[in-house]
Amino acid sequence: MNVKEALHARRSVRAFLPRVPEAAVVRSMLHSAARAASGGNLQPWRVTALTGTPLAHLLAAVAEAEPQDGPTGTSYPPSLWEPYRSRRFENGEDLYRTLGIAREDKPARLAQLGRNGEFFGAPVGIFVSVDTRMGLAQWTDLGIYLQSLMLLAVEQGLATCAQGYWRRFGDTVATQLALPEGYAVAFGVALGWEDTSAPINQLRATRADPGEWLDLQGF
Incomplete structure (x- = not known):
């Protein structure tokens, strides 16, 4: 598998099998990912x-805790504008549609949101955590x-x-x-084997479409 194939294969999976990946495999991935580019070689991730x-x-501790208010507890800017608002809306509707959850069924939607916490x-x-004194450039390194x-x-x-949920x-x-x-905490990552039978x-x-965001000059 080359990098392009991996990019096209990667997607957010929201149902997993209980099988635990081998410790050596997880450790190797976490180590190798640290070859990621990092401005000034700060390597700000923990x-x-x-x-x-x-x-x-x-x-269990998170299940008993109250969510935090304010910017630390959110993943998106307030009052999203176009085209980002429509993209987020479409993604949410498509996700709940796979589960047969209607737009007006708020309890079911909240229950699915809560699955993030599992x-x-x-x-x-x-x-992945970061020293709070770090700035935007270092958060880019985390990404x-x-x-x-x-x-x-x-x-x-x-x-x-x-998951920014965390x-x-x-x-x-x-x-x-x-x-x-x-x-x-900057974000969490769920890792495991995909449950391919999950809707x-x-x-x-x-x-x-690249025409919405790509500008080639001099090519």
């Missing part, structure tokens, strides 16, 4: 991977690490789902992970 009892304890049943939960990790997972036949419970997660003072995994998100 990575924690959990499975088994440690993961169960963390999920890593969608993935046997491995990964948290490059994340993409590298997800492509490495595809190479291994594994599935992932990147910032809603950042304080609880930081306590459970015993993060150093001044560190905060939600039939979702295929669209991509905007």
Whole structure:
């Protein structure tokens, strides 16, 4: 599998099998992803991977916690504008449609949202944290690490789902992970083997036509 094939194969999976990937495979992916580009070679990521009892304890603590308010608990800018609002709306509608959840069925939608807090049943939960003194450039580095990790997972036949959701419970997660003072959770990643029989995994998100965002000059 080459990089282009991995890019096209990667997608957000929201239902997993209970089978746990081998520790050596997970460790190798987490290590290799650290070859990601990093401005000034700061390598600002701090990575924690959990499975088994440690993961169960963390999920139980989050289930009892109240979500945080404010910008740390959100993934999108307020009052999204076009074309981003329509893209997000379409994605949400397509996702709930795979589950047969109607737009007006708010309890069912909230229940599905809550599945984020279970890593969608993935046997491995990964948290990437960062020193809060870091800036936008270092958060960009985190994104490059994340993409590298997800492509490495595809190479291994594994599935992932990147989740900004965990910032809603950042304080609880930081306590459970015993993060150093001044560190905060940037995002989580569900990792495992895809449950190909799950209806939600039939979702295929669209991509905007390059004409909407690509500008080639001098070619």
